Amino acid sequence: MKKTRASAATALAIIGLVLTGLAGAFALVSWRDLGLDLVFVPIVAGLALVVGLSSRWIAAKIRRLPHPPRVFISYPRDEASTAREISSRLKKAGARVWLDQEQISPGEVWRDAIDNAIADSDSMVTLVSGSTSGWLGEEVIKAKQENVKIIPVLLEHVDLPEYLSGIQFIDLTANKDEGLDDLVESST
Amino acid sequence: MNEFLTGSTFRYLLFPLASAGLGVYVKYVTRNDQFAKFRKEDLAVGLDLLRIASLIYLLLTSDRAIALARLSAMPLQTMGADADALRIQAAELSDSISMAGWGVALFIIALWSVSTIVRKFGWESESELKPVMGIAVPLVFGVTSLILVMLGETP
Numbered sequence: 001m002k003k004t005r006a007s008a009a010t011a012l013a014i015i016g017l018v019l020t021g022l023a024g025a026f027a028l029v030s031w032r033d034l035g036l037d038l039v040f041v042p043i044v045a046g047l048a049l050v051v052g053l054s055s056r057w058i059a060a061k062i063r064r065l066p067h068p069p070r071v072f073i074s075y076p077r078d079e080a081s082t083a084r085e086i087s088s089r090l091k092k093a094g095a096r097v098w099l100d101q102e103q104i105s106p107g108e109v110w111r112d113a114i115d116n117a118i119a120d121s122d123s124m125v126t127l128v129s130g131s132t133s134g135w136l137g138e139e140v141i142k143a144k145q146e147n148v149k150i151i152p153v154l155l156e157h158v159d160l161p162e163y164l165s166g167i168q169f170i171d172l173t174a175n176k177d178e179g180l181d182d183l184v185e186s187s188t
Numbered sequence: 189m190n191e192f193l194t195g196s197t198f199r200y201l202l203f204p205l206a207s208a209g210l211g212v213y214v215k216y217v218t219r220n221d222q223f224a225k226f227r228k229e230d231l232a233v234g235l236d237l238l239r240i241a242s243l244i245y246l247l248l249t250s251d252r253a254i255a256l257a258r259l260s261a262m263p264l265q266t267m268g269a270d271a272d273a274l275r276i277q278a279a280e281l282s283d284s285i286s287m288a289g290w291g292v293a294l295f296i297i298a299l300w301s302v303s304t305i306v307r308k309f310g311w312e313s314e315s316e317l318k319p320v321m322g323i324a325v326p327l328v329f330g331v332t333s334l335i336l337v338m339l340g341e342t343p
Binding site: 009014016023024038043048051053054055059063067120 | 196197199200201204205208222223224225226227228230231232234294297298300301302304305308319320323324325326327328329330331332333335336339
């Protein structure tokens with residue numbers, strides 16, 4: 001019964017759309033004495049159609065325009081305070097920073113929120129310590145799929161995980177201040 | 189400047205396009221998630237334009253009704269040589285007001301139809317619109333409605 005009602009509503013909507021189009025055309029014909037002004041209707045409607053059809057391409061072009069750098073910070077739970085410190089440094093340098101503890105609201109599907117944020121980032125800062133888990137690996141894989149620049153940051157004397165091998169890292173174990181300056185420079 | 193603002197190019201080309209552009213910009217800068225980059229969904233302002241066009245139409249109809257009431261209240265003696273021109277103007281205003289009910293009905297049908305089409309066929313996922321049914325069709329209806337409303341107002 002519900003399905004019948006839904007398809008009736010859809011059919012009515014389509015009829016309404018066609019009727020509105022016909023009525024618009026009728027209005028144009030009845031206002032034919034407006035002359036050249038009517039030329040603008042197909043021009044603007046055509047432009048709107050082209051914009052709508054190429055909306056994906058337009059959005060991609062606009063995304064490439066200059067904008068404040070967007071940085072996603074990926075970190076092990078034990079390094080939450082270091083992540084906040086780095087976030088603060090990056091924000092001072094003019095970057096827009098995504099840190100899960102600041103950005104995910106209660107009730108939000110965190111997996112979707114993280115995936116969207118990675119896709120919207122220009123670079124991902126990945127903090128590496130002894131407590132680094134496999135979950136960070138999934139975030140790094142997603143960043144690689146989205147062509148997001150990955151900047152590994154070594155917080156302790158540990159080996160880089162395999163998924164980060166071959167990527168130049170920043171070492172905060174030797175000189176933290178200098179390392180943070182390098183990080184700000186590379187990600188902004 | 190006045191000539192430009194009352195000219196056809198501004199009223200029927202720049203005005204609807206600028207309205208659409210401004211709508212897109214406002215949608216993009218006022219959304220809650222400032223980290224997100226520009227998305228194709230930010231271009232989906234067709235229904236907003238359709239709503240604006242219907243409100244402009246209502247306002248213009250009220251203006252016409254007020255103008256007609258003023259004309260009707262003018263004593264014949266004060267019209268002088270302009271009497272014929274004023275009578276024609278009153279007839280035109282009366283004509284457009286008599287069509288206003290149908291115009292409003294049409295806008296209601298258009299708003300309901302386009303929003304239903306977007307709801308039923310316009311979404312490819314929970315947050316992503318399809319370029320044709322979700323963005324292009326409402327956009328075409330939106331800008332065309334704006335132009336039609338402005339055309340109806342042409343003196």
